[in-house]
Amino acid sequence: MSESIPSQPASARIYRFEPYHFSHHLPPDTRARLKEIFAHWNEAEKAEALVRDIIDQAPDTLGVRIVAYRFYFYRRRSLEAAHWALACIEWLSRRLGLPEDWREVRADMADFVHWHAFTRLWLQSLTAYAYNLARLGREAESLEALDKVEELDPSGKLGAPRLRQVFSGPRGDAGMLFPKAFENWRFVRQAASQRSEG
Template sequence: MDLLDFSDCKLYFEDPLPAAAEALIAEASREYGSPGAELALLRAHLLAPDNLTVLVGIYRYYFYQHRLEDALQVAELAMQLSGRQLGLPADWALLDERRLAAAAAASFGLLRFYLLALKAASVVLLRLGRIADSRPRLIKLAGLDSRDQLGAAKLLEVVDEFRSPDASTASDEPAFNLAIA
């Protein structure tokens, strides 16, 4: 399956958004960096709690404000919502090629969103220094994406390259500080 082929799929941001929620997202954009931006995003979420565009806005706000625990919660919520729509198990570890194929048949664009949300959660976990929590997610993604179109295998390679040699026998504390991802 070509995870970069968007030619025949609906993307998350094409879902209709209530006008009031759209106005709140625009307000958040104008007020970025001020407390009013977060409030506008959270109000948009109250109006459209299942809208992935709103969740992406909240995730980006938290990520770029370095509120990584909050960003992680939003990435996981995005996975729950999109996974539920795709009929995927609540536990990402249960993903396999059969389930992926069924989800792709239902909505390829939404499946790609789900996989990118899983990668986003992995990156946030890396930024938090929680390597032991991130690695299994990256391994799962790499196993499902044989051509590494989402970049999880390459990211895993970099993580493993910088891990200390005794990291697997001691605690799984990082031997590096991931500054950007």
């Protein structure tokens, strides 16, 4: 089951996109299967098989792509999570009339200012893509994606400047780090002691 793409310009339809609750846009049996995924969360292979079934059932539905992203993100499988973040960008770009390549998107191509549902989701998906690339150690690509988020969200509502600090500074959190010069910063005293003993 796929969601049709309206033909009118994005500016004419943007207000019909607000708000967007992805779970309301899933086929009824897919919503029921979400409960089954949670019930089998501790059985990794079973849970993933259920997610794959949902994807096969409705691959062109934004809600399904969000389900897939969240599943792989919380499993800390960043390569798959990055793939599904891009899949969300792809779907949203078609709806908003944006270029297929997110690098080509400019601020005047859609309303990125007033925080409408689909433009917000587009920016969130690109931020998620950057986050997962950071976890994979793909620094240049991650920072390029963050550059685009900051370009389109200069007010910093999505926290891209803070993410840049986390990614690029000498300290970081949550396992989403590029290699740092001070990898043992959480154990500063121990590291200092080891240096003095050496």
